[in-house]
Structures are given as structure tokens and as C-alpha cells.
Amino acid sequence: MATSEAAIKVRDVFHRFGAEGEQRFVRALADTSLDVAEGELLCLIGPSGCGKSTLLNIIGGLMTPSSGDVEVRGQPVRGPLPRDIAFVFQENSLFPWNTVLENIELGMTFQGVSKSERAARAAEVLAAVGLKEFAHHYPAQLSGGMRQRAALARALSLKTPILLMDEPFGALDEQTRMILGEDLSVLLAQSRKTIVFVTHSLGEAVFLADRVAVFSARPGSIKQVIAVDEPHPRRPEFATSAKFTALRNQLYRLLHDEIRKAVQQSSAADTARAGTERA
């Protein structure tokens, strides 16, 4: 597993929103510790609302945890680390007033990359994600899948050693995400980046990950970590193999109870909220 030096170290991270006693008080993340090795792809999977995005944002320096520490490549995280970490968000985060190409170049502009270098890198990543012909389209003119490819291209163009992906294909249909998953596996096998990938799809997790961390219901903490021992890039045949199915079933059993718990939790919260609103 974690054979080489850990690229990301998460130590006893706890996070809550709001102060105790307030209505919006939420314990989003229980004490969580986690190492991600250099070059590893780790999937986070868990019931919705269990704090996966929170953890990812904390790792990326977009939020400071209520307590606990995060180290990225040996340095404690104090804020965003644009040179080390690139994000792909679930929501469409392309700037709608820029074309695909402009979007990709803008990220590099923020980091002071020279103009010629920007053009070269943009061409490279556009080709890599297969969007060459759409360089001059606006995001509104693209399908959801193409938009996420563009967001991925933007993240790749920053040439960071670490990539944090928060349900990047969450809003896409099953078939599109299958194809994107296969392409991603190929791309990432070439780049050997360290990746943390949040997903709610069991299949996607098994197909992409070196290890899958299963979260418990809120306040989330890691319930179990499952290794997927299969070389990259993963072939489409892997998805139909017995090994894949077995791993997938194992994940399903682990998750099932947690998801039930989460659903009950949220409907209880809804009832409580409805009660206070009526009062």
C-alpha cells in the first residue's frame, strides 16, 4: 500500500459548522486520520452529507478544520496551495464568460505562467481530454460531460503533483461517467499524480482507486479502507471481472448500513427543522 513517502497526511481532523446550540450547528467530520501515498489514487466513498467534501476542502486549504492538522508534501496546510493542489469540483466551475481555452489559460494566468507556455500547455491538455475541436466554445455550449472534461483539463494544465476531485462526474449519466472513468484511468496512469477522488458510485470507486476509504454516516470518519490490487491503466474488462464484482459487493455491504443511518438522520433533522419553523 503506502510504500513511498505520504503526499498527504491527515491527523485527527475534526470539523463542525456553527457553534454548539445554534440551529445550523453540524458536526461534519469526526476525528479522521488518513495518509495518501505519493502517486496513489484514493477514493472517498460514503453516504451523502458525511463530510467528504469538507475533508477535501480541508486538505486543499479552502477551509481550516476546527481541530487537527493536515500536511501536504511535508508542509502544514494554512491556505490554498495552488502550486501543489488542483481541484475539480462537482458543480460546473468553469467561468461561463470564457471559452474552454480561455478557462484553461486563466488558471495558469493566476499562477504567472508565461503566455507561450500557457498556449503550449493548453493545447496539450485539450488534446489529452479530447476537446481540441471545442477550444473556442463557451461552457454553455457544451454537454455536462464535456464541461467536466474541460474542468479536468484546466486542473491538469496547472501541473500540480496532487489532484483533488469532488464527485467530478456526479452530475453525469451512467454511460458518460463510465467512458470518462476509463479515459481518466488512462490519463492518470501516464501522469502518476497523487489523487483523492470523492464519488458516490461504488463501481467508479473500484474501477479507479488504488484504495477506497469508506466513510461512516455523519459525523463522518473512516470506517474501513479497502485496497484494489490492479495495475493502471484499468481496462474496460476489469469492470466485468469477478474481482471487480467481489470488491464492489464488499463496498456495498459496508456502505448499506451507513446509508440507512444517514437517511434516518436527515429525515429526523427535517422533522426537527419543520417543528422549529412551525413554532
Added chain:
Amino acid sequence: MAGNEADSPVPPRFRAKQSHVAAPPSPPSCAEGSGVEVVPGGAFEANSPAPPAPPFPKKKERAGAAAPQAIALPRKQVSVERAASRLIQAGFLVGLVAVWYLASTRWGVNRLLLPNPLAVYDNLLDILRSGEFIDDLETTLEELAAAFALSATGGITLGYLISRSPYWIAVFEPLFAAIYSIPIILFLPLFVLFFGLGPASKIALGAAISFFPIVINTIAGFGHVDRLFVMAARSMGASDYHLFRHVLLPAASPVILTGLRMGFTTALLSIIGSETLASLAGLGHRIVHLAEAMEMARMFAYIVFVIAIAVTLNTIVSRLEARGKRD
């Protein structure tokens, strides 16, 4: 008329329109705390429920809380900030009056330009106590009621009829939009020529000006009803009446209400405007009369009075609009 949708399950009269009718840009209503939001058409609408998150998180929070979710502040902090802005508002108003007072008493600004605020206050009390404003107020309100009744009836009727066919929408909507961009106050001399200096010219001008926002919004409202709603209602066997009552009207009414509010505000504005420019009576006329007589303190008092009336009326209408949209 346009298109060949003969085999559509929906009778042509109630086809959802696919034209690109956009409601005209609407000035915000005066309802307290109304947020403003720009809709893709470039028009903007008031009364959006919650103001969006501040673009820059405040310095202290920047390192931390800029979560992908909108940033909500703890309740205590919110109330502190609200109190702070109330304080600033109060300070601003007090400062304004103080500057006014000092300018008129100490800094030697000509009394004929700027009367003492205390004198204005006395005059305002006198106006209210003596009730001398009643005739002018009555004139203005009667003109307003007549003008608005005319434009609302005409605008909604015509707008509805036009919205029944995508073809007529395509014919008339750009026409109305073009006319809407003319400052119709230009035609005031003509209205005076035709209708004289009395209330008739005010009513006619007010009705003409407020007609356009109403008709344009009515067309946009009825013309924009989502085809899916219509098909869903039809699939459940809704009659024409049911379709109108339970689908078209509720779907269109928010936009129409906005049009009515805009029509009301513009009618009020143009009536006071035309009273100012050419008339024999009414609140606008009274102000001009006092200006010509150089009775500054009394004129200021009337200005305050008229603005208070206008703001009150506009606020009532905005509230009604908001309530109508909620239902």
C-alpha cells in the same frame, strides 16, 4: 398560424409559446430589503428571497470558511452587522439634515435656495393640520386611478389576446418594445393640445405611458408558460377553462404583477411630471406654483409630502406584488 403542429395534443390556442419574449427590465420595487437579481434576459427582478453571499469573504474568514457552499454567518454576528448598518443609515440621515441646517443658517447659503429645515418642518405641520393639501391630493389620486385603470385593463386584455398566438407575439412584441424605449413624456405638448390643461391630459398621458410595461409583461407572462405544464394538464384532461385558471394564469401572474407594479409607478411618475410641466391643479402643480412664488420653505415641505405619498403608494404596490407572487 405559424408552424405546422397540427398533430400536437394541445389545441393551438393553448400551445405554450416558444417565442423569445423577454419581460422588459423592471426597476426594483420599493419593498424593504428587496434583493435584486439579474435574469439571463438582461432584465432584472426585485424581491429575490435571499441576498447572495458576499463576493469577498471578510478578511478574517478568508483563510477559513470559503466553503463551496454559500457562507452563512452565525446569528449573533448577523444581528451585530444589521445593527451596524442601521447605525450607519441613521448617521447618514442625521448628517444630511445637519449639513442642510448648517448650510442654511451658518454657511450663508441663500435662503431663497435653501430654507431652514426647521421652517420646512413648521410648514409641513401646517400643511398637514390645515388640510389644504386635500384638493391637490384628490386631483392627483383621481388622475392616477383613472390612468392606471385604463392602462391595466387595456394592457392586460390586449396582452392576453396577443399572447394567444406565437405569430402575433412575433408581430407585436418588438413593436411595443421599440415604443417602450421612447420617452413618451415628449408627447406631452400633443396631449395638452388635444385634452387641454385639465386632468384629461394627465390621465391620457399616464395611461399611455403605463400601458407599455403592462402589455409587454402580460405578453411575456402568458407567452412563457412552460409547454410541459400545459401538456401535463392536458394529459389529465383539463378543459380550456381549467387550463387557463390553473395553469396559464398562475404561471403568468408573477410576470404580470411585475408589469402592473411598473405600470403603477410610471403612471404616478408621469402624472406628477405632467402636473409639473403643464397643469392647473394637482400636487405637481402646487410645487411649481410655490417655486414660482419663491416660497421655498413651503415648497420644500410639499416636496417632502409628495415624496412621502409616492413612496408610500409604491411600497404598498410592491407589497401587494410580493404577496400576489407568493400565493
Added chain:
Amino acid sequence: MAMAAARRRSLLHGLARRPWLARLLVIAALLALWEVAARFLVDPLFLSPPSQVIMSLDKVFGTRGVPAALQLTLFELTVAFVLAVAIGLALGLVIGLQPLIRRSFFPIVLLLYCMPQVTILPLFILFFGIGAASKIAFGVTHGVFPVIVTVVAGVQNLKPILLVSARSMGASRWQMFRYVIFPHMVPSFFAGMRLGMSGVLLGVLLAELYVSVAGIGYFTTLFTQNFDPTKLLGLIGVLAAMAIVLNAVVRRAENHFARWRTE
């Protein structure tokens, strides 16, 4: 017979596919109605037929002082518009970007925006005199509020994810404004410019009509008092056409800068 019917059908068909043609017909019908009314129904002291108005446009502009008056009014409009946009943009950005300022002053702006400013028109004349200054000032106060309000709105309703994503890529505060907040605001800024232009037109023309010692206001009053509806209609018509054209130009610009929103 059959051919005539076919031709008629194709005419109807052509009409059905070209709403603009029908629109022209509607306009023509209205003009015809006006023509008939003016020739046969209404006293010529009050209304003259459109044909006559158009034929004597040259006479309107030949009237001594009219070209200068138009020029003056255009000058006032231009200056007022530029000022309203510049001031509105600056204030809108300050109000929109600073939460405390926004919460404190935006309600005041909205209140001022929906106040009938005509009531203080006499004050403008008293303060700024009867020259161009008062008209420009009155135009600015009418035009500035829609610009402020749309700029504030444009700065406000930005999806938070876009700011988060820019921050994650290392955008500085200035870059955040330059590349995220500002471009997001541009389309609504143009919408505001269009509303602002309507406001400026209204303000300047109101002041012109009120003062009427120079500029357009003088001549509309003159033509009205002389019962010369031909010239009056000609002058008003030209100004109305101008307003339509200007509005269309700004709307074009608005659509151009908002093209990323749809398509």
C-alpha cells in the same frame, strides 16, 4: 382565377413566415388611420397627417435655431449619460463589493430610485440655473440609479463555486475582481446602461420641457402655442426615432457581451 388564388395563398404564406412583414403592415395601417383622421376628422390646428409631417421635416430643420437646439439637447444627453454611467459604475462597485456599505446604503439607493424625482425639478433649476447644467444634472440623477442597481446585482449573484475555484487556483484579490467578478457583471452593466439611458432621456427631456427657454423644450412650446402640429410632430418624431435607435444600439451591445449566457 386559380393563379390569383394561388398567388393570394402564397402571399398569406409569406406573411405567416415573416412576422416583420406583418409588423410593417400594422405600422402602415396605423399611419393610414392617422392620415385619414387628420385629413377628415380632426381640426388641422391639432393634428396634421403623417404625409404632411414627413414632407415638411426639412422645414422643421430649416426653422432658425432648431438645429442648434437639437445639438444642445444631444450634448446634454451625452454628457449626462457619460456621467451617469461613470458614477453609477463606481458607486455600484463600491456598494456591491463591500458588505457593510451594501447593507447600509443599498436600501437608500433603492428608496431614492423609486422616488418621483420630478417633484424636485424646480429645485434643480433654482440650484443649477436654466442653462445646460440643470438639465445635465437632472439627467444624471435619473440615469445613475439603474446603473448602480444593476451593477450591484451583477456583482452579487455570482455562483460562490466560481470564487472558490479561482481561489483554489491561486487568484489574487485583484485577479479575482479582474477575471471573475468583473466579467460576470458586464452583461448586467450593459442592461443598466440601457435603463440608464432611458433615465437620462427622461430626465433631460423633463428639464427641457420645464424650462423651455432654449433647446428642444423651447421649440415644442413654440410650435404648440402657434398651433403648428406639423412642425411639432416632426420634431417629436425625430427625437422619438433617435431614442429607438440609441436603445437598439445599446441592446445590441448588451446581447454581444452577454452571448456567453445562452447559445
